[in-house]
Each structure stands twice: as structure tokens, then as C-alpha cells.
Amino acid sequence: MNPFDEQATVQVEQIKKSFGAVEAVVDVSFEVYPGEVFGLLGPNGAGKTTSIRMMLDIFRPDAGRVAVFGGSMDEAKKNRIGYMPEERGLYRDLRLEQTLVYLATLKGMSEPAAKGQVTEWLQRLDLYEHRTKRIQELSKGMQQKAQLIATLAHSPDLLVVDEPFSGLDPLNTRLVKQIIQEQADAGKTVVMSTHQMYQVEAMCNRIVLIDRGHSVLYGRVDEIKRRFAGHAVSVAGSGDFAHVPGVLEARPPGENGAWHLALQPGAEPHDLLRTLASRPDITIDRFEVAEASLDDIFITVVQGQRGEAADA
Amino acid sequence: MRKAWLVAKHEYLTMVRKRSFALATLAFPVLIAAFLALTIFLAQGSSDERPLGYVDLAGVLIDGAQPAGDADFAFLPFAGEPAALAALQAGHIQAYYLLPAGYRESGEVQLTALSETPPGAAQRAFDAMLRASLLAGQPADIQQRLANGVNLTVRSMDGRREFSQSNFINLLLPFVAGFFFVYAVLSSAGYLLQAVTTEKENRTVEIMATTLAPDHLIAGKAAGLLAVALTQLAVWVAAIVLGLAVGAALEPALRAVQIPWTLLAVVLLYFLPSFALIGGMMIAIGSVFSEMQQGQQVAGILNLLFMAPFFVLIVIFANPDGPMAVGMTLFPTTSFLTVLIRWGLTTIPAWQLALSWLLLVASAAGSVWAAARIYRAGMLQYGQRLSGAAIKAALRGHGPADELARGHTSS
Numbered sequence: 018m019n020p021f022d023e024q025a026t027v028q029v030e031q032i033k034k035s036f037g038a039v040e041a042v043v044d045v046s047f048e049v050y051p052g053e054v055f056g057l058l059g060p061n062g063a064g065k066t067t068s069i070r071m072m073l074d075i076f077r078p079d080a081g082r083v084a085v086f087g088g089s090m091d092e093a094k095k096n097r098i099g100y101m102p103e104e105r106g107l108y109r110d111l112r113l114e115q116t117l118v119y120l121a122t123l124k125g126m127s128e129p130a131a132k133g134q135v136t137e138w139l140q141r142l143d144l145y146e147h148r149t150k151r152i153q154e155l156s157k158g159m160q161q162k163a164q165l166i167a168t169l170a171h172s173p174d175l176l177v178v179d180e181p182f183s184g185l186d187p188l189n190t191r192l193v194k195q196i197i198q199e200q201a202d203a204g205k206t207v208v209m210s211t212h213q214m215y216q217v218e219a220m221c222n223r224i225v226l227i228d229r230g231h232s233v234l235y236g237r238v239d240e241i242k243r244r245f246a247g248h249a250v251s252v253a254g255s256g257d258f259a260h261v262p263g264v265l266e267a268r269p270p271g272e273n274g275a276w277h278l279a280l281q282p283g284a285e286p287h288d289l290l291r292t293l294a295s296r297p298d299i300t301i302d303r304f305e306v307a308e309a310s311l312d313d314i315f316i317t318v319v320q321g322q323r324g325e326a327a328d329a
Numbered sequence: 330m331r332k333a334w335l336v337a338k339h340e341y342l343t344m345v346r347k348r349s350f351a352l353a354t355l356a357f358p359v360l361i362a363a364f365l366a367l368t369i370f371l372a373q374g375s376s377d378e379r380p381l382g383y384v385d386l387a388g389v390l391i392d393g394a395q396p397a398g399d400a401d402f403a404f405l406p407f408a409g410e411p412a413a414l415a416a417l418q419a420g421h422i423q424a425y426y427l428l429p430a431g432y433r434e435s436g437e438v439q440l441t442a443l444s445e446t447p448p449g450a451a452q453r454a455f456d457a458m459l460r461a462s463l464l465a466g467q468p469a470d471i472q473q474r475l476a477n478g479v480n481l482t483v484r485s486m487d488g489r490r491e492f493s494q495s496n497f498i499n500l501l502l503p504f505v506a507g508f509f510f511v512y513a514v515l516s517s518a519g520y521l522l523q524a525v526t527t528e529k530e531n532r533t534v535e536i537m538a539t540t541l542a543p544d545h546l547i548a549g550k551a552a553g554l555l556a557v558a559l560t561q562l563a564v565w566v567a568a569i570v571l572g573l574a575v576g577a578a579l580e581p582a583l584r585a586v587q588i589p590w591t592l593l594a595v596v597l598l599y600f601l602p603s604f605a606l607i608g609g610m611m612i613a614i615g616s617v618f619s620e621m622q623q624g625q626q627v628a629g630i631l632n633l634l635f636m637a638p639f640f641v642l643i644v645i646f647a648n649p650d651g652p653m654a655v656g657m658t659l660f661p662t663t664s665f666l667t668v669l670i671r672w673g674l675t676t677i678p679a680w681q682l683a684l685s686w687l688l689l690v691a692s693a694a695g696s697v698w699a700a701a702r703i704y705r706a707g708m709l710q711y712g713q714r715l716s717g718a719a720i721k722a723a724l725r726g727h728g729p730a731d732e733l734a735r736g737h738t739s740s
Contacts (some may be wrong), residue, residue: 075538092332092542100539107533111343121330123540167536220616 024087025050026175026206028188032071032081034064041067042078043104043230048326049208051174054201056221056238057210058311059086060319063122064230065210066103069177073100085175096125103124103180103210106112106162108276112313114139114148124171138166142192157184165193167309169200176200176207182216194220214312224311228319245309248317250286251275266316275303282321330542336549337556344520344557349564353516354561357509358568365576379403381451382425384411387432391462395428399704402454410734414441426455446604459578503592506670507641510596511603514665515632517558518607519625524550525615525704526624534708551697558604566593592672602664602693607635609696616700616707617715634662638670649674659685699724 027049034042042064049055050266059065060084068074072083074090077221086094107114114135119130139145142162147155152163161184168176181197182190198220202209211217217224218238226234234241253275259267263284268277280289286306343349380403383390392406405422406414413425422441432438438459440446464472525547528534610631618624628733638645640656645654649671657667658677664685670678706723707715715723 070535072538075535095540098534098539102532102535104532106534108527108533109531112410119335120536122335123537 020245026086027072027128028082028084029068029072030082032068032078032083034067034071034079034242040230041294042071045225045232045259047225047232047235049204049206052201052204053222054197054207054209057208057212057227058217058315059227063227065227067163067180068227069179069208069210070196073098073177076221086192094172097174099168099171099176100163101164101168101178101181107160107167109153110150110151112149112272113144113163116152117163117170120167121170121171123164124173128173129164134170135166138268142166148231150211158189158219161185162189165196169189171194174205176205178207179210180212182211182213200314201260214310218311226315234314234318241314242309242311245314245317246306248280248309249307249313250278250280250289250294250301251307252278252301258297258299260288261296261299265320266313277307279309279316282317330545333549333552336541336546337553340369340524340550340553341503341556344554345560350557354564357565358572361568361572365572365579368576375378379423381418381447381455382422383405383455384408384410384413386424386426386430387428388463389428389432390458391465402451404455404458417441417443423451438710457645466566476505484491503673506569506592506596507666508667510562510600510669511635511666513558513561513565514600514603514607515635517554517604517630518611519563520557521551521554521608522611522615522628523621524554524619525612528539529615529708530621538708543708544701546702547701550604551612554608555604556599562600575613593666595672599665599668599689602686602689605693606689607631609693609700612700616704617720623714623717635666636665637663642670645670648672655681658664659688664689677684
């Protein structure tokens with residue numbers, strides 16, 4: 018079933034928010050549908066968290082419109098939302114199971130049902146043996162998993178996770194990734210904000226890229242990647258590839274022995290090839306147009322935006 | 330409101346399960362028990378059961394002339410002082426009394442003991458024997474009347490209060506109880522400060538903000554901690570009532586102490602608005618400051634406002650109806666404690682009680698209203714305190730307070 022046939026779980030239209038003289042969000046719009054993992058991306062201070070807070074009715078937007086589950090937020094809708102904020106924590110001096118059951122009951126579950134759900138999640142995330150420990154006695158990774166249980170125990174229809182992988186080892190990162198994917202497969206709506214582009218690439222159907230309070234890129238990940246094809250090249254050879262006109266970012270050779278060069282907006286691969294060939298300090302063994310990664314696109318768009326702003 | 334109830338239940342259970350709560354709550358009953366034990370010990374005297382001796386050179390004393398109830402001490406007559414002194418040195422008696430030949434004229438009596446003088450009860454028993462001997466020949470009821478002396482009762486003009494020499498504890502009790510009740514209010518409000526700042530410190534505020542309305546969260550916290558304070562009070566009132574009942578059964582001196590039911594009614598009337606007043610202040614402080622420590626410093630200063638009557642105790646004792654006492658009765662932060670202190674000293678006019686209670690209730694309502702607004706404004710301030718301008722804006726219903734949704738916003 019195409020998720021876009023359904024009504025959007027979240028509709029954000031041209032929201033704006035200022036704190037005094039600081040414009041945190043200027044013009045952000047996006048929609049999120051059931052069954053998709055939606056990526057909310059942007060550099061630090063771009064306005065992602067403020068947008069999430071407006072989306073979740075923690076802040077009221079100065080202008081624009083937010084609709085969740087088809088309308089304004091109310092107490093019943095709050096029970097259908099699971100939010101894992103970036104600034105996270107749990108009651109440190111309380112016991113793990115007691116805290117999770119309390120939070121689940123606040124989300125509308127009965128105590129026996131909450132206990133059942135919490136037990137299942139504790140077992141799945143290998144925390145069951147630690148259920149009677151105080152939260153401050155748990156390791157950072159364990160606390161991170163506990164936070165995920167607090168977000169999921171009440172089976173929310175809308176999951177908003179801000180940097181869900183921070184503090185997790187590779188094993189637990191994989192587990193959390195799997196859980197998020199399961200939620201989307203079960204028809205839940207997932208909004209994920211992260212800096213880890215490879216995770217976004219692997220998990221998200223669609224993204225919005227926010228920079229300086231504006232939505233600067235929005236759409237399906239595969240379409241965006243197609244749109245930005247030719248914005249990166251892979252070059253094997255010797256010389257300083259970082260300081261070549263038209264190159265925005267040069268990543269040193271990886272396993273394939275080739276440099277990965279992200280191109281500046283407007284720069285073309287054949288122009289770059291010509292420039293490299295004319296440089297006596299550079300030799301080229303192999304040159305090919307690479308598929309742009311989201312990382313490249315992120316850098317291209319954000320730095321391109323800043324270049325335009327500086328020129329203006 | 331189900332969520333507010335869940336928050337209240339959670340806060341209550343979390344607090345009463347803490348060891349510090351158990352210690353603070355049980356300390357008072359332990360103190361009462363210790364006070365009772367000390368009173369009974371002092372009243373009953375030492376455990377020295379050796380008889381007392383007497384040498385009656387005036388020919389006044391009649392052996393066995395003690396009134397009923399005072400016959401706990403045995404008295405041994407000695408013909409002369411050398412015999413009594415020898416018995417004392419041999420350890421057969423605790424001490425001996427000497428009535429010189431001129432006792433009827435001078436009224437002088439000498440007591441000789443080795444190191445410790447006999448307990449007060451023993452001396453009262455000898456005194457009773459002496460009175461009974463002097464009154465021998467009088468009708469029994471006259472003897473009894475003279476032996477008991479005068480029991481003076483001072484009664485106020487309107488008859489609402491009376492105070493007699495035998496129940497001086499009734500004066501002390503409101504004062505001591507007042508201290509503990511105010512302590513209960515302040516400590517519970519302190520927990521509230523902790524509860525508000527803890528959520529900011531451990532970053533659970535954002536989860537809460539997407540779970541329930543801020544008003545429900547704060548109402549639940551306040552209700553839960555109020556229940557904690559009431560639990561503490563119930564334990565203490567039960568300790569006082571039980572202590573007095575047990576004490577009266579064990580020691581006749583404590584029978585004169587009356588359980589101050591009217592005082593308890595006043596406590597109940599003042600307790601709730603006093604708690605709301607300081608609770609609101611603590612919530613506001615917790616919302617303004619980002620760290621518990623900063624909040625506690627300001628809260629400590631605020632607590633002084635509530636404890637102020639203790640600092641002018643001498644003035645209130647000296648003139649319980651003076652301007653200072655009346656002013657503090659009417660001032661909301663000091664009214665609870667001042668009323669309790671004055672209760673044992675004077676008859677507080679009904680208009681003062683009514684006005685002080687109304688002022689207290691009005692300021693408590695204002696405090697809770699302001700606290701809710703400041704809480705909404707300050708709940709997401711991590712690591713920085715709420716500015717004066719932001720507080721003013723929050724109280725006017727603009728600015729940061731207005732930024733925060735109240736459960737049914739977003740447009």
C-alpha cells in the first residue's frame with residue numbers, strides 16, 4: 018500500500034518561531050505519513066529541535082500551521098505519541114521498571130498492561146535483569162535503551178526520535194535500527210532526527226533538510242540522490258585533491274584506494290577532469306562519476322546555501 | 330485528571346518510601362516518647378526505696394498520718410539526732426528530717442542527707458505527713474481541703490479559654506506542636522522544589538510536556554506532596570494523642586493535660602492554604618532556576634519569612650496581643666505559626682482569625698496561579714535561569730509562558 022494514499026500523520030506548513038531577536042525557525046514545511054521513516058536533517062542549530070517541539074505542541078509557532086493526526090494536539094493524541102528527545106534523561110534515583118511503568122501509565126495504559134509491555138521490552142533489550150536497579154546505576158548505553166523503552170512501551174502511532182543512536186555500541190545501534198524499521202513496517206509513523214547520514218540513507222524513505230530555519234531540501238531519498246547525481250566523483254591517483262577549484266570536500270582514499278570528491282554547486286565532473294588533467298602536481302589513474310551520498314548532498318546544499326548567503 | 334492523579338500517586342509513593350521521610354516522620358513520636366519517659370521518671374523520682382528518718386523534737390509528727398495516695402515512702406522515727414545520723418551513715422535511711430523544739434514558732438525543718446537529697450515526691454510525702462499531723466483533730470474534709478491547697482483557674486471574659494496552674498503543659502503544647510506543623514509545611518514544600526528542579530535537571534521535562542498538560546503535572550505533584558505532609562501530620566497527631574493517653578495512664582501529673590481539639594481544628598484550617606502558599610513559591614523558584622542548589626538558596630531565604638515569629642518570640646510572649654503579634658497573625662507567611670504561638674498565651678479575637686485566614690487563602694490562590702504560569706515559562710530552560718523580564722511576561726500571560734502550549738493549542 019502506498020503510504021501517501023493515507024492522511025498525513027503530521028502536517029507542518031510554513032512554521033515560524035523566534036526567541037527574542039533570534040529566528041530559530043523561519044519557514045519549515047513537511048508532511049509525514051504512516052508507515053514511513055522520515056528523516057529530519059540539518060546542521061547544529063538549524064532549527065530541527067525547535068521544529069520538533071512545535072510539531073509536538075511544546076512550543077506554539079509564531080506563524081504557520083501544525084496538524085497531528087489530522088488536527089490540533091489534545092490530551093488523547095499525546096497518548097499516541099512516543100518522543101525521545103535529544104536532551105534526554107529519566108528519573109535517576111528511581112528503579113528502572115518502576116519508572117517505565119509509571120511513564121507508560123501516564124500515556125494512558127492500565128498498570129497491568131504497562132507492566133506486561135515493559136517486561137517484554139526489557140527482555141528484548143537485555144535489561145530485564147537490571148529492572149530493579151536505580152537508573153543512575155545503569156551504564157550510558159543501558160540508559161539509552163531504557164529511554165527507547167519509555168518511548169515505545171505504550172505502542173505509539175507516531176514515534177519521534179531525536180538522535181536515537183547516540184551513545185550506542187554497534188550491536189545496539191543495529192538493534193535500535195531494527196526496532197525503528199519494525200515500527201514503520203507495522204504502519205507507525207516515524208520521524209527521526211540524526212546527524213548520521215548513512216543511517217538516514219539506510220532507513221529513511223523521505224527527508225527534509227533544514228538549514229538556518231528554512232526547509233532547503235525535501236522529498237524522497239532516492240529522488241534526491243538522482244537529482245544530485247554527478248555531484249561527486251571518485252578519483253584514484255596522487256596529489257592534493259582537497260584544494261582543487263570546484264571541489265567542496267575531499268575524502269581521503271578508502272578501501273578502493275580512491276579519493277571521494279564532493280563538487281561545489283554548479284561544478285561539473287568534466288570541468289573537474291579538465292582541471293585535474295592540467296595540473297602538473299596531480300596524476301590520475303582512475304576517474305569516475307560517483308553516486309552522491311546523502312553526506313555529499315548535505316554538505317553541497319548547506320555549504321551552497323551559505324555561499325549564496327555570503328555572496329548576497 | 331487521571332494523569333494528575335497518577336503523578337500525585339507516584340510522587341507520594343516515591344517520597345514516603347524514602348528513608349529520610351521515615352526518619353523525619355518517626356523522629357517526632359520518638360521525641361514524645363522520650364519526653365513522657367523523662368516526665369514519668371522525674372515525677373516518680375529515683376529508685377532508692379530506703380525509708381526516710383525523722384527526729385521530732387517538737388512533738389508534732391504523728392506516725393502514719395500520711396493521706397491516702399502519698400504512702401509510697403516509709404518514715405522511721407528516731408529519738409535523737411545521733412541515732413538518725415548513725416542510721417544514715419550505716420545506709421539504713423536515705424536522709425532524715427529534724428524538727429527542732431521551736432518548730433511551731435519558727436516553722437523551720439532541717440534535712441540531712443549524705444550526697445543526694447531525696448526525690449521531690451519523698452519531700453512532698455513528708456510535707457503531707459507534717460500537714461496531716463498538724464491538722465489532726467480537724468474534720469476529715471477540712472483536712473483534705475487544706476492538704477490540697479488552692480487550684481487557681483484563670484478564665485477569659487468570653488469563656489473561650491481557661492488556664493489553670495495544673496495544666497501549664499496546655500500552654501506549651503500549641504507552641505511545640507506549632508513548631509512541628511510549620512516544619513511539616515516547610516519540608517513538604519522543600520520536596521516540591523526538589524520535584525520541580527529534578528525534572529529539569531534529569532531532562533524528563535520534555536517527555537512530560539508531550540505526555541500531559543503542565544497544569545496537570547504540577548497539580549499532581551503538589552497534591553502528592555500535600556498528601557505526604559498530611560501523612561506526616563497524621564502520624565504526629567496520633568503520636569500526641571496516644572502519648573497523652575498512655576502518659577495519663579502511667580503518670581497522674583499528665584492527666585491534667587487536655588488534648589487541644591480546637592487547636593487541631595485551627596491547624597487543619599491553616600495547614601492547607603499555608604502549604605499552597607509556600608508550595609506555589611517553591612514551584613516558582615524551581616521553575617526560575619535551572620539547578621537545585623540555586624533554588625535552595627532562595628528557598629532558604631523564603632523559609633525565614635515563614636519562621637519569622639520564632640525570631641520575635643520574646644516580643645510575642647511579652648505581649649501576645651500587641652501590634653507585632655497581631656501584624657504577624659494577619660501577614661500570610663507568618664499567620665500559621667503566630668496563631669499557634671498565641672493560642673497558648675491569649676484569646677485571639679475572632680475577627681483576627683477570620684481576617685488572617687482569608688488573607689492567607691487569597692495569597693495562597695495568587696501564589697498557585699503565579700507558580701503555574703512561571704512553571705510553564707521555565708520548564709524548558711536548561712542550564713539558564715528565567716530572566717526577570719520573562720517572569721514578568723509570564724505573569725502577564727505573554728512571552729515565554731505563552732509560547733508553551735497548554736494542552737489544546739497549536740494552530
